[in-house]
Amino acid sequence: MLSQEDNVLLKVENLEVHYGDLQALYGVSLRISKGSIVSIIGSNGAGKSTLLATITGINKPTKGRITFKDEDISGIRTHKIVSKGITMSPEGSRVFEKMSVEENLLMGAYLPRARRKKEELLKRVYGLFPALKEKSGQLATYLSGGQRQMLAIGRALMVDPEVILCDEVSMGLAPVIVKDIYHKIREINQEGMTFILVEQDVKRSLKYSDYSYVIVKGKIVMEGPSSQLPEEEVKDAFFGIHKYA
Amino acid sequence: MAFINGNNAAASVKIIILGIIVVSLFTLPFWAPESVVMIFLLIMLYMSLGQMWNLLAGYAGLVSLGQQIFIGLGGYSLAVITEVYHLNFLLAIFVGGVVSGVFALIISLPIFKMKGIYFAISTWVIAEALALYFLNWSFVGYGVGFNIRTTYEMSTSFLYYLSLVLGLGSVLLVYIIMRTKRGLALMAMRDNELAAEVMGIELYKTKLVIFLISAFITGMTGAVLYLNISFIQPYAAFSIDWTVAAVVIVIIGGIGTMEGPIIGAVVYVILKQFLYDFPGISMIILGVIAILIILIAPKGIMGMLHGKFGWELLSPRRSVKNVRQVIHPDCA
Amino acid sequence: MEVLLQLVLNGILLGGLYAMIGLGMSLIFGIMGIINLAHGDLMIVSTYMSMVLAMQFSGNVFIALLITVIVMMIIGFLVQTFLVNKVVDKGSEPPLLITFGLSIILQNVLMLIFGADAKAIPTQIASENIVTTPWFSISAIYLINFLVSIVVILSLHFIMKKTYFGRAIRATSSDVVASELVGVNTKRIYAYTMCLAMATASIAGLLIGMTFTYSPTTGTQYLIFAFGVVVIGGMGNLVGTLLGGIILGLSQMLGSYFFGTAYQLFSGYIVLLVILTFRPQGLFAEARK
Secondary structure, eight states: OOOTTSOEEEEEEEEEEEETTEEEEEEEEEEEETTOEEEEEOOTTSSHHHHHHHHTTSSOOSEEEEEETTEEOTTOOHHHHHHHTEEEEOTTOOOOTTSBHHHHHHHHTOSHHHHHTHHHHHHHHHHHOHHHHHTTTSBGGGSOHHHHHHHHHHHHHHTOOSEEEEEOTTTTOOHHHHHHHHHHHHHHHHTTOEEEEEESOHHHHHHHOSEEEEEETTEEEEEEEGGGSOHHHHHHHHTTOTTTO | OOSSOSOHHHHHHHHHHHHHHHHHHHHHHHHSOHHHHHHHHHHHHHHHHHHHHHIIIIISOOOOSOHHHHHHHHHHHHHIIIIISOOOHHHHHHHHHHHHHHHHHHHHHHHTTSOHHHHHHHHHHHHHHHHHHHHTOGGGTTTTOEEOGGGGGOOHHHHHHHHHHHHHHHHHHHHHHHHSHHHHHHHHHTTOHHHHHHHTHHHHHHHHHHHHHHHHHHHHHHHHHHHHHOEEOHHHHTOTHHHHHHHHHHHHHOTTOSSHHHHHHHHHHHHHHHTTTOHHHHHHHHHHHHHHHHHHOTTHHHHHHHHHHOOOSOOOOOOGGGHHHHHOTTOO | OHHHHHHHHHHHHHHHHHHHHHHHHHHHHHHHOOOOTTHHHHHHHHHHHHHHHHHHTTTOHHHHHHHHHHHHHHHHHHIIIIIIHHHTTSOSHHHHHHHHHHHHHHHHHHHHHHOSSOBOOOOSGGGOEEEEOSSOEEEHHHHHHHHHHHHHHHHHHHHHHHSHHHHHHHHHHHOHHHHHHTTOOHHHHHHHHHHHHHHHHHHHHHHHHHHSOBOTTHHHHHHHHHHHHHHHHOTTOHHHHHHHHHHHHHHHHHHHHHHOGGGHHHHHHHHHHHHHHHOTTOTTOOOOO
């Protein structure tokens, strides 16, 4: 298994985020190694989406630092962060409703670096998600939940990034589809892509990731290599059993 | 009863200051030169215009770009009642208000179904349509308009007192409205759309009443304004410039506050007086100031003072001890 | 009967010009969700600019137009970046009020520089008829307006559908966050959209100058036309804008036929109000928000 010391790609240090007077994150620190799948597990309102939004520049941190490949990216605008190699499959997919599947994917390859190889990238996405190829001419608004999620991940792949953040990919989807998506994520990871997965499903998160963080009420209460974290203890932390809250 | 907020010492100071201001205003023609009286006359009228726009936009969330509808209707009512029917000007002013109110009721039917920008532009379109209609109406003398001769005998002081009544009256009216159950509900709901949806019909009725009142007062303001100008024709009477003045006054002074239109009116009138020979420049300056304020201090001068120093002279908010009664008016 | 036919024809041709005026507003509202109340005034600024430049270049409107378009695009970019972008995410009132303030400033600046008298851009084509039959004639300038509008609308349509730039604009209007996540600088896109809107407004401005007289306050009237066209045709719908323009043109012409020429503008306003009351999403709307 990867040791957390080699090749840290993304570092989050003591991150604090406020929404007005409300504090959402209290000194969160993470280290993401290149080529790993890291999961962040927490219930609704625990701060997972805030964390991802801050890493991708949608929110600005009040304190703390985010470093990508030794470059400080705290608080810079999202599109700039994306151009450096980080993107996200956002919560709820957020596909471009009135564009076709293929147009959605092509939009993923908007930046010059990706646009140059867009045919190659498109081929790869269609190879991973044949369902998308079938529906390539259809408007995104007519896709099912699972297909939208695949489209969101496919679009993120088209950006040709180094890290993909996935915000609740399993939300509202049938288990069979979720399993398929996670297998694809593993496949993409084996080709070298780093993933940060944010999830509510404890079992699945531990199963498919290399390293996990558990977040409760804006604080990291537990972390460790996924294979070494006992599921029961994670679930306890998740539900805020007193020793962790 | 807390017309003035704050602890006792501060409240007393505020009452004294207000008292001095009010007394000075009432005695102005006796100790100030006519040019100054003239300026205050205009300040009072523009203050009324601003208060009414603020009532709509700042409190009720209805951004109107059509205040000139009522100014024009008020002005023409004055002209027609005094010149064509040769009746008393006070009646004419009142009729101006009534005509405006009735017209507001009629147009509320279509435009109250519209939201935000559609509402705003509709008010503007209606004003333009009205201008065109009056331009082609023989009864009001087409584009030639009217000379309003009743004014010729009136002294500046007399006109000043008329304006004073309107100006102070508008402030008092806003205060009273905002202290009623409905007014408070309105303020609470100003920025909260979900709460507004829940209130539904009640909110609609409240907004309608406020729209009518605003139209009524603006109509009377228009009548008195034209009593001053003593000549009326369609393009000027229904010109967007009236709304421009209202908007600029409220933005600069501070939208959603009671003192805002007062300060704004002072700034507006004084600036225009200083640059009387260069009317275009005064408007440009006002426009630039308004834009800068929206960018830098969106709550206007008053909002900034309130935010930084907690200054507030007039506030319709009730003092804390009365709050319980307000929230549960049906409870014992 | 011939009169009616002529009026209908004029209404349709004029509709093209009105559609051009509304295009800029349709773009801005469709993409950014804000109404630029200074739209009409910016257009008239371009009309004055074209007039001045045309005189400089001895009546060559093409050079005048080229320079005007470039200058107006720069102005649009600056206005967007420094004024509108600052308030675009603060609700619907601030952009409204800022553009209102801009409108005041522009009208008064024009008034100071050029005075209040009506002006026109003198061209020979304006007074000629290109087609004359016993039943109707087609004025050259009206036809030019219509054809130019069709070309511009089709070009925009092409840009939107087939280029990455157009896709980026559509993506931004669909979902700002998702667009940023694929690397689109959405604030820059807003600025470019404004540039496009200004370019179309400049073209419309030149055509207006050659077809009608204008003065510093004419902008208001065209703002209402633009709004009317966009409302009737449905916000954000390019082809709908063309149809909206035609309907507005026809309403005006038919209004003047039935109620007298003095009521030409008036009829247009009434039709707009009626549509706003009963079908504010427009006659051909694509659903938005």
